Each structure stands twice: as structure tokens, then as C-alpha cells.
Amino acid sequence: MSTAQLRAEARRKAILSRGTDRLSKLTSSARGEDATYISTESSITSTTVTADTFVGEDPPELPLPPHPRSVSGSAGQQRVELLNDLANTAPPDPSVWSEAQQQQFMRALGIGIGSDRGSSEPPLFSARGPSQPSQRAVSEDPNMDLLNALMAAQQQRSGTPGATTTSSDASSAFPTIPKPRSKLQKLLPLIHVISVWCLFALFAVWREPAVHSENSSWQSEENTFWARWARLSPQSSRKQGETWQVQPVPFWGALATLELVLFSFRILSGFDPISPPTILSMALPVLPPSLRSIALNGLRYFQMFGVLLDDLAAALISVGLLVYLSAWLVN
16 A cells, blocks of 8 residues: 555544544533533644654554543533532522521410420420420421421310320410210209299299288289289280289399309309300410400300390290280180
């Protein structure tokens, strides 16, 4: 083979090697691997130049291009390191609450009632015993879900076994699950009605006839007990200008005294537990102690007022029954 042919062959191989190197670089860049371009010219110049290579008899020793997998592995490692650096230097997310903000939010919702504000442990689990390491570990996590905390606090208020409350405010603001009513509690409304009816019977049968006999010295057929009560009926045939003959007696004063006795018994015996509405029970922990006591006492008085209205209705029903029965007997 002549020298010219050897030179042409060496030149052709050099051109093909450069084209292959550029093609591999374009392929790796299109894949997103960002391969580093390695120049082969420096390698060619750094090789030993001899007379044979200069003349073109021996082709120059060209280095092979790097494997795409090795290039992609190094690029991926650099990308991971870059992401780690960005994560370490990124500013904190303002939407993520800190541990102090979570404790303040739970304390505002009434979860931390009765707990020590200066303790490092969150108020939700400070009242629990040391025999619950799993719950203590959860409470120390600053990224604890607030919904789980609220559900756990609700279970603690409702009397879950093992959950104790160290504050009397929590027990007053959040009453426990009502126990089954005793027989006396079930009979209290009936006791009120029977007491009112007995008091009315005492005044209608004994006190009113005694006052009538003192005021009138004569007794006639039209002035009997049933006739006097029958004149109060709208269907009675009274003469014009004639008034009723039922004598006034202090019945309503005696009824007020009876109500005081009954309400005192209910309050001192503790048979009237307060059950505030759901919305009010959620707002009670946030209210100041003065407003909280006003709300609870207002609920108690409102309940007593409802019982008083029931007793007044029972008294009016007894009067109406007596008038109707008297009119039916007389007619």
C-alpha cells in the first residue's frame, strides 16, 4: 500500500471518530443526561508524534468516547446533590405551622384545659399517665395532625377509660356522657304535678269552704260547693250583675312556696345536670371564666323556668277540670 493511501485511510478514520463523538453527545443531550463533551483534539495532540504518524503510515491512537451509562450516572448524582442543596437552603414554608402555633391553636380550642402552660409537653397529653409511650411520642411530633388531636381530646372529655382530667373547669365546661337516669329522676315531673294538684285540692276542698262559711251566715241550694264553682263556667246561667261566689284564697302564694321547696330539693340533690348545646359547648373553653359562669347559670335558670311553666300549666288544668266537673254535676 502506498503512502498516499495510508494517509487517506488515516484521515478517513479521524473524520469518522469525530463524527461518532459528536453524535453521542447530541444523543445524550436529547435524553436529558447532559453528558460532558470530551474533546479529542487535546488527546490527539497529547499523543506521541512519530515519523510514521506524521507521514500517515500509522493512524493516530484516538481514545474511545465514554459510555453513556457512566455519563448519565454522574449527571444524575450531580442533579441529586443540587436538589439537596436547594432543599437545605430553601426558606421555610409559611403554610406549615410550628409546634408553638399548634399548641396555641389547641389551647384556644380547649384541648389544653388543666395542663401546665410552662411544661414542654403539649397540653393534649400532659394529663395522661406515663404508661402510654406511644401517645407521648405522637405528642412530641411537631407535625402531628390537628384533626387527630381534636378527636383524641373529644374522647378524653367523654370519659374514655384511662383518660383523667385534672381541672374542675374542664368537667364543668364539658359534661361527661349522661348516666342512666335513676327512678327518682324519672319520677320528678310526676312529683311536681301531684304536689301542685294536692295543693289545689287542699285549698279548693278545705280552705275555700272555710273562708266562705266565715263570710256568709246563710246556706242555700244555689250556694253549695259545686254551684259556686259551676258559676265560673262560660255555659252557666248567671244573672246580670251577679258575681261568682268562690272566695279568694292565697293559693298562688302557697304555690310559689311549694315551687321554692321543690327547686331547692332538685338543686341540692344534683338531679338537674346542665347539658349545653353543641355550639355553646364548643365556645365555652374560649370564653373568660366570668362569661362562662354566666352562661352556665343562665342555662340552669332557663331550665328551672321551663319546669315552673309546667307546674303553672298543671295548676290551671286542675282549676279547669274542677269548673268543668262542677258545671256538669249542676246541670
